[in-house]
Amino acid sequence: MAMLEVNHLAIQFGGLRAVDGFNVSIEKGQLYGLIGPNGAGKTTIFNLLTGVYKPTEGIIKLDGQDITGKSTIEINKAGIARTFQNIRLFKEMTVLDNVKVGLHNHHPYSTLTGILRFPKYHKVEKEMNEKAMEILKVFDLDKEAQTLAGNLPYGKQRKLEIARALATDPKLLLLDEPAAGMNPNETQELMDTIRFVQKHFDMTTLLIEHDMKLVGGICEELTVLNFGQVLAQGETSKVLKDPAVITAYLGE
Template structure:
């Protein structure tokens, strides 16, 4: 397990669209190696918060720091290079590309050969492409997707598309992986497999993970700490047992105890 150093610090961050505060005065700290949950009712601001962390939106208040360096205002591709990668609530693959090419695209984020070598088809281009392909194939073996290398991504079953999206996110070599409702649309068996996969990749790749999820069994089963958003504001933070019994959380979920 990694050192208990602070990786992500969100200080009073928020975003306002016109007169509407979608996320407000949010404070989050995540240490290296943690697996953290982010939950809340529909419309609570969870995906908006992910969009702030990844540069889709620039915060209108507060700061976002990764390893002490401010990310405010950086475009998404620069934030990816600094070490934050994500999946999406609705799967976003390159549907017409092969499984292999979906992962190779992600490896290009950290490509070491220059654009000129690619334009002029110089030796470094071919060497770099060969190395990326070998890495991508090895990577897909870990996710049991190596039997579908040349299959179009759109032809994979739903659960395997989810695996491919996670594999592609990991291929950017992130320090922090953001998973946005990875169990959405999965049956109980697929959800259980996903729980095991998340725990496995965290250990295998020495990762820090922040997870949005509506499936409380998954969240309570894998997360060490949980943050709760409601109407764009954090209302609770604690261990799964503390969150399960928190009156504010129970009230936010329409009076039903989080189980």
């Protein structure tokens, strides 16, 4: 069974069909790429998968569960986490507390417990601190645990955003242009990080990216969008050599 199964997905804004008949099947443990020119509908698909938009048509299944039209919170709890092209960390909070935000779905306590500091509060906080530190060590960010997130270098902020997403214990991780704004050294480090996450967390990942070196280096399969429709789909090396893809996107 596929981890993500999307059939005939579509959304219409007024008279514009921003996504039209989108299909994709992503297997558990796969690292899958979604590419296309600006305005092709990539981020719209991420917004459909995460409940920001409700589809006009189509079915979205995560690990066999129909999540079509569910709320963002329901979809996150079902197992989809995402990062954003523009980093959305809590920059005035510490690195540790940013990761703990992602852990609250799985380590809950009531507002009253938090206010009055009942024993459960201290127990849960201790568990979250330990788990957050474990995740930060994976990303080599444990030494910056008490640093304000906004004071981290850009590349480390990207890594922290992925760490926070993983703290929600997702089945599917959506990465929205994670290499945006990075220099070549940072991009290479990011590629190594994503590979490690795939293996260490047994993760399934869907990636939007414009950096073709990164896409070609880590994605097993690709879907290329153009004007909201699938232009090409399949093994990465073959898709990147497709004449239609070269004409529409790579421009070579």
